[in-house]
Amino acid sequence: MTIELYNDGNHKCFSYEDIVAGHGVQSNQFLIVHDGHAALIDPGGDLTYSNLYEHLNHEITVKDLDYVIASHQDPDIVSSLSHWIAGTGCKIVVPAIWERFIPHLCRSAKVREMQKRLIAIPDKGMALHVGDSPLVAIPAHYLHSEGNFQFFDPVSNILFSGDLGASFVELETLSDPVTDFAAHVPHMEDFHRRFMGSNKILRLWVNMVRELDPDWIVPQHGRSFRGKPVIGEFLSWLEGLECGIDLMTQDDYRLPKRPGEWL
Ligand SMILES: [Fe+2]
Ligand SMILES: [Fe+2]
Numbered sequence: 001m002t003i004e005l006y007n008d009g010n011h012k013c014f015s016y017e018d019i020v021a022g023h024g025v026q027s028n029q030f031l032i033v034h035d036g037h038a039a040l041i042d043p044g045g046d047l048t049y050s051n052l053y054e055h056l057n058h059e060i061t062v063k064d065l066d067y068v069i070a071s072h073q074d075p076d077i078v079s080s081l082s083h084w085i086a087g088t089g090c091k092i093v094v095p096a097i098w099e100r101f102i103p104h105l106c107r108s109a110k111v112r113e114m115q116k117r118l119i120a121i122p123d124k125g126m127a128l129h130v131g132d133s134p135l136v137a138i139p140a141h142y143l144h145s146e147g148n149f150q151f152f153d154p155v156s157n158i159l160f161s162g163d164l165g166a167s168f169v170e171l172e173t174l175s176d177p178v179t180d181f182a183a184h185v186p187h188m189e190d191f192h193r194r195f196m197g198s199n200k201i202l203r204l205w206v207n208m209v210r211e212l213d214p215d216w217i218v219p220q221h222g223r224s225f226r227g228k229p230v231i232g233e234f235l236s237w238l239e240g241l242e243c244g245i246d247l248m249t250q251d252d253y254r255l256p257k258r259p260g261e262w263l
Pocket of ligand 2 (some may be wrong): 222
């Protein structure tokens, strides 16, 4: 199903929430269209490609797609890379630290072509342009990937937050922004405690995002956070959350059995 997040006639944002086939983790893919130009954020892998292509066809001429953007290197983010290179003339946008790893997602016949079309986002972020509309890559390193970006669209004031804010919920509720934040926490707490780098990183990110002041935070999995009150609750929750290396102890680094007992 195509969800229209924003539409002023010339600028549109769409979300695709129920496309993943089989047993893959539920994930959201995003399309931004401006004045006939288009960027696709975190298109996923083989489990999404054909179905997503069909959906995009209703909004754009897919082969003319300007950008396929990867927030980080995970399989649910961009493992369909070869298909997009073969099927469109898009530029491929990836975090600079993954530039030399991403070719492993690509069929060998397509690597050279991919390298010609690659845009590497420097650690401090950058502005891309969808037609004459900026799409800003915001640093979100260690949340969760070591080289990770989120994407802010200043026209809709939406921050596409990647894995940060991800939740795992009933399919029927995916399109509804979170209203009862406390009730939503159990759907995302375990994931954030394991996948996010540390509380220090969360606090640095929260400071930056308070300055950005988005109207809507839309993650790559699960439900979104719309409006200042719920976004405020989300940021405060993150600010106080211990996660990642904060929680690791020597107990997490013990040999499964003593040497000599492994057979
Ligand atoms: Fe990820
Ligand atoms: Fe993800």
